[in-house]
Amino acid sequence: MRDDFLPFSKPFIGEEEVQAVREVLLSGWITTGPVTAKFEEAFSKLVGARFAAAVSSATAGLQIALMALGVGPGDEVITTPMTFAATVNAIIYNGARPVLVDVEMGTMNIDPKRIREKLSPRTKAVMPVHFAGLPADMDAIKEVAPGIPIVEDAAHAIGASYKGSPIGYGPSPLAVFSFHPAKNITTAEGGMIVTDDPELADSCKVMRQHGMSKGAWNRFAKSGRPDYEIVSPGIKANLTDLQSAIGLEQLKRLEGFQSERHRIAGIYDRELKGVRGIMLPEYPQYPHVHGRHIYWVILKTEELGITREEFMGRLKEMNIGTGVHYKAVHHHKRYEGFGWSDLDLPNASYASSRIVSLPLFPGMTDHDAMDVVNAVKEICG
Numbered sequence: 178m179r180d181d182f183l184p185f186s187k188p189f190i191g192e193e194e195v196q197a198v199r200e201v202l203l204s205g206w207i208t209t210g211p212v213t214a215k216f217e218e219a220f221s222k223l224v225g226a227r228f229a230a231a232v233s234s235a236t237a238g239l240q241i242a243l244m245a246l247g248v249g250p251g252d253e254v255i256t257t258p259m260t261f262a263a264t265v266n267a268i269i270y271n272g273a274r275p276v277l278v279d280v281e282m283g284t285m286n287i288d289p290k291r292i293r294e295k296l297s298p299r300t301k302a303v304m305p306v307h308f309a310g311l312p313a314d315m316d317a318i319k320e321v322a323p324g325i326p327i328v329e330d331a332a333h334a335i336g337a338s339y340k341g342s343p344i345g346y347g348p349s350p351l352a353v354f355s356f357h358p359a360k361n362i363t364t365a366e367g368g369m370i371v372t373d374d375p376e377l378a379d380s381c382k383v384m385r386q387h388g389m390s391k392g393a394w395n396r397f398a399k400s401g402r403p404d405y406e407i408v409s410p411g412i413k414a415n416l417t418d419l420q421s422a423i424g425l426e427q428l429k430r431l432e433g434f435q436s437e438r439h440r441i442a443g444i445y446d447r448e449l450k451g452v453r454g455i456m457l458p459e460y461p462q463y464p465h466v467h468g469r470h471i472y473w474v475i476l477k478t479e480e481l482g483i484t485r486e487e488f489m490g491r492l493k494e495m496n497i498g499t500g501v502h503y504k505a506v507h508h509h510k511r512y513e514g515f516g517w518s519d520l521d522l523p524n525a526s527y528a529s530s531r532i533v534s535l536p537l538f539p540g541m542t543d544h545d546a547m548d549v550v551n552a553v554k555e556i557c558g
């Protein structure tokens with residue numbers, strides 16, 4: 178057994194981040210301003226999008242992205258049940274109705290073949306999640322929902338690419354990333370909306386700050402003017418320069434982070450293959466680079482004779498942390514009454530009580546990964 182506890186995830190923060198925050202703290206300007214503008218520029222370059230709007234979380238970013246598309250009461254947005262509550266909540270916060278489409282068992286991504294049956298005249302957007310960092314099949318989604326805007330929940334997909342283009346590089350109107358501490362890079366909390374459309378980019382920047390015609394930097398800096406007008410709906414969801422300073426440093430580390438994530442996931446792929454009672458992720462045929470945000474497995478609990486909770490408890494006794502991504506949306510108490518049924522969502526319903534995420538973060542050693550592999554093998558016999 179390991180001597181020390183191996184967490185499921187851990188952010189990497191170095192001296193450079195500390196120094197960058199210190200500089201902003203002492204600069205006299207700590208909220209959204211020039212450092213955030215720099216972070217937006219660097220991020221948009223990274224993903225090849227024309228514009229980026231930094232926000233306080235991906236949840237807020239998804240809410241704003243839908244707001245910018247004019248999604249509101251009476252509208253429907255198609256999404257997946259295998260996601261964090263944030264995805265459906267962003268739809269609900271706009272007064273619209275989430276419509277769930279089941280996932281493919283091998284990838285946990287939304288099944289494009291099943292989208293068509295859920296389209297209606299009220300469908301205003303499709304919101305796929307690139308689950309665990311694996312790019313959803315965007316071409317197939319577009320083919321079944323022609324002309325319907327796609328808002329990509331790219332919370333897991335920093336560093337991922339689809340058919341040669343980074344996630345966030347058109348042609349969806351909008352994609353939203355997360356910088357929560359468990360994500361591939363962090364700003365403590367935060368998110369980024371990217372788009373190629375100048376009008377949507379303007380709307381997102383206005384909507385992240387109450388619908389104000391100008392942000393604080395444009396009002397209080399010497400070059401700005403203090404007057405403003407509320408010109409649209411909006412929420413309070415700007416990202417501060419303090420957080421953006423962390424983000425700029427994290428971006429410099431991204432390539433290294435990603436190669437560590439790929440190395441650890443490669444060990445799991447190789448060493449867990451064929452282990453009794455475990456279903457491993459599958460990878461699609463289309464060209465892609467996995468974002469490697471999460472490494473999940475599905476436990477065949479009937480074959481193993483233990484529940485997921487018992488499995489996780491055994492790993493914890495062996496000093497290994499785990500995560501659950503996710504208890505399917507329709508299994509949460511909050512959404513009883515939304516009319517969602519296990520029969521309609523069989524794959525997500527199956528995975529909901531059987532899926533487990535294994536430790537995966539930069540700084541993990543091959544030895545750490547092999548501790549996880551050996552522990553899983555011991556439990557599964």
Ligand SMILES: Cc1ncc(COP(=O)(O)O)c(C=O)c1O
Nearest residue numbers: 234235236261263332355356357
């Ligand atoms: C798929 C997905 N979407 C959205 C979010 C929300 O991200 P944030 O915590 O930045 O609001 C998360 C966060 O875990 C997520 O996993």
